[in-house]
Amino acid sequence: MATLRPLLLLLLLAWHSRGEDVDVLCADSACYTLHRNEGSWKSAQERCRNNGGNLAAVGSASEAARLRGLLATARWAGPAWLGLALPKGHCVQPQELLRGFSWVAGGEPGNFSEWASEPAVTCVSARCVALRPPGPHGPGGWADRACRSPLPAFLCKFSFQGMCGLLPLAGRGTVTYQTPFGVRSAHLAAAPFGTLAEVECDSGRDSAFAVCKGPLAGGGFAWHPPGPLCPVTCGQHNGGCQQRCLDGPGESPRCACHPGYVLAADMASCVPEDSCHPNPCQGSCRALPGGFECGCEPGYALAADGRGCSDVDECESGPCQHQCHNIPGGFQCQCQPGYRPAGPAGRHCVDVDECAHPHSCPQLCINIPGSFRCACRPGFQRQPGGDFCQDVDECLRDPCPGACRNFLGGYECLCPPGSLWDGDGHGCSPGEAITNSIPQSSSSIPQSSGITSQSSSIIPQSSSIIPQLQSIPQTSGIPRTTRIPWTTSIPRTLGVPTAGLGAGSDEHSAHGPRLLLYYIVGSLVAILLLLAFALVLVACRRRAAKKEKPPAKNAADNYCWVPEQPEGRGERR
Template identity: 55%
Template sequence: MAIARLLLLLLLLERGSGEEDAKMLCSGTACYTLHLARLDWNAAQEQCELNGGNLSPARSPAEAELLRELLMAAGGTDQAWIGLSLQRGRCVQPQEPLRGFSWVSSGEPGNYSAWLSEPRFTCLSTLCVSLRPAGWVSRPCRILLPAFLCKFSFRGMCGPLPLGGPGRVSYTTPFGVRSPQLAAAPFGTLAEAQCDGDDVPTFTVCKSLLEGGSFTWDTPGPLCPIACAHHNGGCQHRCLEEPGQPPRCACHPGYTLAPDMASCLPEDACHPNPCQGTCRTRHGSFECVCEAGYTLASDGRRCLDVDECLSGPCQHECRNTVGSFICLCRPGYQHQPGGGDACLDVDECLQDPCPGPCHNLPGSFKCLCPPGFILEEDGRGCYSAPTHKEETMGSPNSTSRTTGNPPTTDALQTTGILQTTGAPWTSGIPWTLGIPVGATPPAPTVAGSAPGPEHSADGPRLLLYYILGSLVAILLVLAFALALLACKRRVAKQEKQPAKNAADNYCWVPEQPESCGAGGERR
């Protein structure tokens, strides 16, 4: 066991030989560092990887706030590389929160973004992102920036190493950053305690795993003990001295000694509740948990509202609320019956908004006018189109407004339109139309556009009416022509008389036999 500990200390000392002073913050299970060095994005990422980390992401408002604190604490710069980039061959996606960029570290991309300005659209260039106090800025990756931010993740943390007497502590992290003080030391950190009056320093490592998943120092404190009279021996509550034994710490009733052997925790760490949300008791400690719609802040106790609308959960529009969100539908749509966030189209034609046929559209509708009529500006009424003669003469009655009232028989005959007998001009009732022989049937007028394939089934139905009407008219004309021809032939036949003969006024009688005498002679 002693040999293994010695090897671990040597390994940590070797890793710390390239140590540097850098700004550092540790929270939860991760540490963030700010390094001052003029590097491009790729070189900065290599430096982070060399120590076991990556250029830092900012996946949440809490994590972004930690990075801003580090940047502001540096004082010598106002921009630093972070781990967000767009590789060559990928296009900028304006509709996505990260605009098509991705974090260099693994894991879900997340929906949090803080763009100071929109990245320029490209599919051929490599772009990287830097952090400024006000937000993110995209720029070419080859540009040299004065600083970069790294993130290092760990299994857990130890608290500060307690001292029972005068002395100094120096911490060397596994990623090579040396610091004289840490609020939380990551797993694997080497602590060097130099007690006053002692030439030999004491080393300890954050590595011992306790029940419940927490960590403590390999040599628990307090270190440098001299007597309880000096700073209470480094103890939070009570310092006990026994003959022949070094001073040791104890706690008041209702409290228990923490893993650092100096501080005290309530036996029920969740009473009173130190969390803004729910408190869960751990061995010698506690854990804060936030309700759905909230995320845990960097201090491990407060709960911050999550803007769920950033993930695009709604079909149309989203409104963020405290701890939740509301989905809204655009005009012309409504939520489906029985709940749910889906938006269904409203069939406005069921309300009979048009004087004639109505065609429902997604989120709207169109009114159709019969041939020879033009749609009103409001998109709902129809008025008759002026004839060529009326336009030439400038007749004051060249147009007949028919919004809501049936057109007169004269108006229908003038435009070549026949209305089915007994069918009033009401919305929702189609008209039967007749077209004069030889006239070209005009197309129906639609609100704001010419007829096209997108129109409803009323268009083909009217066209069928036009064709059938034309065929009936042609057949009637043919029948009339044949009847007229037959009549003329009959009259001509009656007027024709046979030619007269000379014998027409005479009658023929049979020939009489001649009488003979005795001698047989004729008289």
């Protein structure tokens, strides 16, 4: 009697809020109810929340199938509110799965939707969603409407930690389940945690009660007391037991199982004994009638004892092209330096083109299997112990008959006037002489009184012949100057010092005609300078002659001398 007092108290608490007779479906860890009450979306949500739930949320195809099954069992063909809504001031998002709507229960939006028709695009009015069952109008699904508009039904969802199966009965009787969310039903395939079961036995005895409790020590949920209720003797329907029924003097019938089986949570059914709990295998365990069978994960093999697992060395079969590294449960292929993995599971190796990467080499890069090699362009050479290329000074080998000019990557010969470059620019050959002289001109020096000066023409010559001043005009009364030689030389271009690496030069683009032109212009400038110097020297001498003092005059300077006459006639006139 003491055991029944808490059960009676729980029954009174459940009856305190009398439940309504609605259609209910319980599966997994949730129960769904269909309420045939007309109202708006807001009033339906309040009804569900008052009982500890929310308007139903649908997060998967299996959950949608349960709701359709509930409507079909209840033979309900009209729409019913769901827990999907769009608040006022929020906009419909046609690109999103839920179109901007959200579940009133919260949580992640999920990746499931079942729109029967696209919702109206709006940002100013609240919109709510109803479930429309399949029928003549179409396959059914979600449809939006104004939240204030009334609907004749709504669907609630209640979540629980777990479920109990049907309460087992030994004899005939009727079970009525009072759920924690206020619904009484005699047709439940599973009862949620906290459900009170009231049993009326056909034998006319007092009513019996049981509560779904859990979780148990071994996991799961079960009725307390476990049943079977409405006890009878083992002679009636085997006492309600599946396999064996045991009774004794003064004891109620109890159920038992054959060897290899154990009683289920309902204490009436029998299930195969779980020989895999605890797991006797290193890998997986599969229960068999009267025993078990061990298995191993891929990459492992069952040991000789039938329980352990040992690693399989896959590298023994040579699955990799280069190197194979065995790891627990598998293997890894590795490539040699200069190669990269390719193909399925990286078992093959292909060469890496290091030359495809910039700055691999300073000048030329040559890819070779597994590596690469740097080289220099013609006219450069690698430095010992370094990776850079330095210009080769070819002029040090004296490859030209005359002057030589070095530049980055090569050299060229500087040919004297009258010679021509060879085709490769590395030699000179005799050619048609090019006259580079100034036409002869005679210049006279102004004559002074009683003085006659003559100037011989100065003939400059080009090429390497040094121009000379032939003569200086002589003037009476001035000390005579003999030939004064004046020599000058035309600078000869020597080889340009080798430039260091990195200093770019375009001098190699110069051609023979340009250098010949430089020689001609240089010769003309030298000749003009010589002419100017000779003119300045003559002018200076003339100025010095003018400054000399004239001889003193005497009285006879005012007379003219006549030839002498014979003395006999001498008569002055």
